Amino acid sequence: SQTIHQWPATLVQPVGSPLSLECTVEGTSNPNLYWYRQAAGRGLQLLFYSVGIGQISSEVPQNLSASRPQDRQFILSSKKLLLSDSGFYLCAWSGQGGNTIYFGEGSWLTVV
Amino acid sequence: AQSVTQPDIHITVSEGASLELRCNYSYGATPYLFWYVQSPGQGLQLLLKYFSGDTLVQGIKGFEAEFKRSQSSFNLRKPSVHWSDAAEYFCAVGNDYKLSFGAGTTVTVRA
Numbered sequence: 355s356q357t358i359h360q361w362p363a364t365l366v367q368p369v370g371s372p373l374s375l376e377c378t379v380e381g382t383s384n385p386n387l388y389w390y391r392q393a394a395g396r397g398l399q400l401l402f403y404s405v406g407i408g409q410i411s412s413e414v415p416q417n418l419s420a421s422r423p424q425d426r427q428f429i430l431s432s433k434k435l436l437l438s439d440s441g442f443y444l445c446a447w448s449g450q451g452g453n454t455i456y457f458g459e460g461s462w463l464t465v466v
Numbered sequence: 467a468q469s470v471t472q473p474d475i476h477i478t479v480s481e482g483a484s485l486e487l488r489c490n491y492s493y494g495a496t497p498y499l500f501w502y503v504q505s506p507g508q509g510l511q512l513l514l515k516y517f518s519g520d521t522l523v524q525g526i527k528g529f530e531a532e533f534k535r536s537q538s539s540f541n542l543r544k545p546s547v548h549w550s551d552a553a554e555y556f557c558a559v560g561n562d563y564k565l566s567f568g569a570g571t572t573v574t575v576r577a
Contacts, residue, residue, distance in 0.1 A: 397570060403563040444509055453498050453517065453561035457509040
């Protein structure tokens with residue numbers, strides 16, 4: 355069966371520091387991968403998605419970037435965090451041509 | 467453009483009582499519809515999905531949802547709520563990167 359893991363689960367970072375959140379998927383190949391953000395009291399916002407290695411699409415302009423160095427690895431990064439980057443970040447995957455998105459456990463980021 | 471509306475921000479229900487969460491969508495074609503549940507501090511778990519066929523869909527944890535094309539609705543129901551059902555519930559329409567989520571409904575279960 356397929357599993358998705360992301361880490362770290364919780365992160366407290368000062369303003370201006372870098373960020374790296376990592377996500378891996380097991381049990382499937384060539385998945386579509388996604389990064390979502392869920393700010394307090396708000397719904398889910400799609401940040402990035404990827405249909406293959408090195409292929410990243412950005413949904414909103416922001417302080418963040420994403421990379422996909424391997425087929426089942428998706429990384430969310432920032433060079434300098436802002437206070438407004440605080441939130442709950444969710445990695446997710448779907449099969450190629452599949453219509454169902456499955457989520458990871460999420461990572462809490464607090465920028466102080 | 468596709469969109470999802472969950473009219474109820476917060477619902478309180480007694481344990482053992484029935485639960486219905488409303489979801490209305492706007493979509494240009496035959497929709498793919500989903501319900502997810504999120505416990506505090508956790509990721510989203512898929513409860514059920516509708517792509518086609520029988521309009522009454524059974525999901526995990528005793529939940530079911532009914533697709534009504536004429537009303538553009540996909541309401542979630544559970545006949546008897548357990549305390550562990552306290553969570554936030556999200557309706558979604560679309561697929562892959564085109565998935566649109568509602569704002570969510572928070573369910574509180576009282577003893």
